[in-house]
Amino acid sequence: MDNHNHQDFPSYDAIIVGAGFSGMYMLYRLRERGLSVRVFEKGAGVGGAWYWSRYPGARCDSESHTYNFTFSETLYEEWSWRSRYPTQPEILEYLNFVADRLQLREDIELETEIRAAHFDEEITQWRVYLQDGRQLICKYFITAVGCLSAHAKNIPKIPGYSQYKGESYHTGTWPHHEVDFHGKKVGIIGNGSSGIQSLPVIAETAAEVYSFQRTPQYAIPAQNHPYTEEEINEYKANRLDTRKKMFQSHTGYPFFSRPISALEENQFKRQEIYETAWKKGGFEISATYNDLLINETSNETLSQFVRDKIKQVVKDQSLAEKLLPTYPIATKRLVLDTNYYESFNLPHVHFVDVKSAPITQFSEKGICTTGREYPLDMVVFATGYDGMTGPLLTMDIKGRGGESLKEKWEHGANVSTYLGVATNLFPNMFMITGPQSPSVATNMPTSIEQHVDWIDRFIAYIEAEGIEMVEANAQQEETWRIHCEEVYRQTLYSKTPSWYSGANVEGKPEAFLIYLGGLGQYGKILENCATSEYSGFDQHSSITKSM
Structure with a gap:
């Protein structure tokens, strides 16, 4: 001192x-x-x-x-x-x-x-x-x-990282210059929010994309769109009402959970509710019922609904199975996506299951798992933060x-x-x-x-x-x-x-x-x-x- x-x-x-x-x-x-x-x-x-x-x-x-x-x-x-x-x-x-x-x-x-x-x-x-x-x-x-x-930022301690000759980046400290993926073999480690958001964009120009995943995630479609003049005027006119709802709600968003258990609704009505929320996009799907985060049976109705959606989107059913999460939905931060699951239908986008074949080390050329070596020009750490x-x-x-x-x-x-x-x-x-x-x-x-x-x-x-x-x-x-x-x-x-x-x-x-x-x-x-x-x-x- x-x-x-x-x-x-x-x-x-x-x-x-x-x-x-x-x-x-x-x-x-x-x-x-x-x-x-x-x-x-x-x-x-x-x-x-x-x-x-x-x-x-x-x-x-x-x-x-x-x-x-x-x-x-x-x-x-x-x-x-x-x-x-x-x-x-x-x-x-x-x-x-x-x-x-x-x-x-x-x-x-x-x-x-x-x-x-x-x-x-x-x-x-x-x-x-x-x-x-x-x-x-x-x-x-x-x-x-x-x-x-x-x-x-969290970079996993993988042996041999210093000998890797390719480029590497962390999504949390991305360079301020343009990173060129054109014609490159890119490995993405991690599939939280940044991994799920970046994969479809990287896949647009990369020659090959390898998504190294330990635990598949639930991703909900964002259904993003440009605002119209009417929408802008409407949200501005509602500022005070929106603010009041945000501060009273459970999540800080201007919506509340419906005051009903998922198990009190018959399954056809429940599917209809989930379908409407899915088409709308965004996090409201997790507020469709008031017991989704406290009742495992209720949660499973939504978890299964989303798993079914993944199977509908991903054409290769054996790959779809690997992309299905098994934990209760929304107990990790939900991720909003645009074309994430659709990307796995592209021939140059590959899923690498590191739960069954863990990453063992970096080589000069790329990443080695217990199964094989993946030669990579670039590695993207989408591994989140401490x-x-x-x-x-x-x-x-x-x-x-x-x-x-x-x-x-x-x-x-x-x-x-x-x-x-x-x-x-x-x-x-x-x-x-x-x-x-x-x-x-x-x-x-x-x-x-x-x-x-x-x-x-x-x-x-x-x-x-x-x-x-x-x-x-x-x-x-x-x-x-x-x-x-x-x-x-x-x-x-x-x-x-x-x-x-x-x-x-x-x-x-x-x-x-x-x-x-x-x-x-x-x-x-x-x-x-x-x-x-x-x-x-x-x-x-x-x-x-x-x-």
Whole structure:
């Protein structure tokens, strides 16, 4: 710890890590409140995950008019989305529009990485250390790093990678130049969202595509289309109603599950409901019945419906069988696709089952499985991220008594937060959509607005009451951790290993770090905390500091 007088360093009320949706909105809110704020962003532009994720076919799986800020009528009116599901370049364009329209750039430092943040108990301030050697002081340290950060990308440890002579890319840190697949043999490892979105686009020009898959996924058609003028006018006119539904719903989308079990409907009517949702496209299919994520028999009716659809699309039935998922649908994040299953009807697109013949190593020429060697000009790692905790643990964060966040959370089961926004021993530190909040089980911008508004309100309370330091109460934190675990155990998510629980990262202890009680319910819990004067937090005012 540096013992220099803290007056030697630039000082801010708040320092925010990351300039994506959450960092930009947090900056806007605190600056409106009159606080001095600085945002640090590793990328050379704003946008967070959308700055980095430029892989072929990168597109959002939330409908565009819900995947934006809803707090501002001006922003909503002035921006028009071009299609139902926006592409990465369009989302990045939107976030740049927001940065300009709200005049945020003057308080954002790009291409600047935070190496460490240590809480200094003598001055009850955070000392923040930048990669370039600078040191700063702040009262509030706020992480807006997202749940999936490019800096916590997951590349599986496959022997021999360094001897491979071809090109290789990770979908999370795709180069900013055009990658040419023309006439090349391309291997795609992984078939989550980025693998499923990129495969059809890569297949358009590649000579051969090999999809290395361990666990087949359920993909739902996006049924994407350009918006008409009428559709744009309609969603803009409905902003307040849409926003209200998003904040009350379970998932942060403006729709609710039908209040009926899948088993209460006769099978013909049920098929009809599923068929309508399938043709409409998007995630609403998982809200057709209210027990799809808690009742295995109900879930199986939808799982089987989608498996039947895959068999209808993929012409080679023995290949179709290999593409059929067996886990309960929607217990891994559902993927929206455009021509994914159709691509397997093309003669140059191949399925490689690495469950039955695992990848053993890279060779100079390509990838070897226990079955054979696949010569490849290019390998695309669509293997996702070290999610939930990974983005936070890339920094050296130390709280009271030199407690390291990395050590506190070292074992997955030990990860504990209070409401997903704060953690004991780390005073005045707030996490936007942190572990054990609804986060990635919801529409992210809705969760982000909910968190930022709440943190902003809490900081206003702290400032008004002359409080110097707030910290999540250890007992309340443990109670919240147990509650999150209990809710999880009541759902079918507990039956399925996934990146939600860190199963995609070799050696990472598995722990499910999402609150599954629903965004609407979680909003009520946040409200109760606020109206009880933040009773889940230990609060220290300046007067008691020397005690």
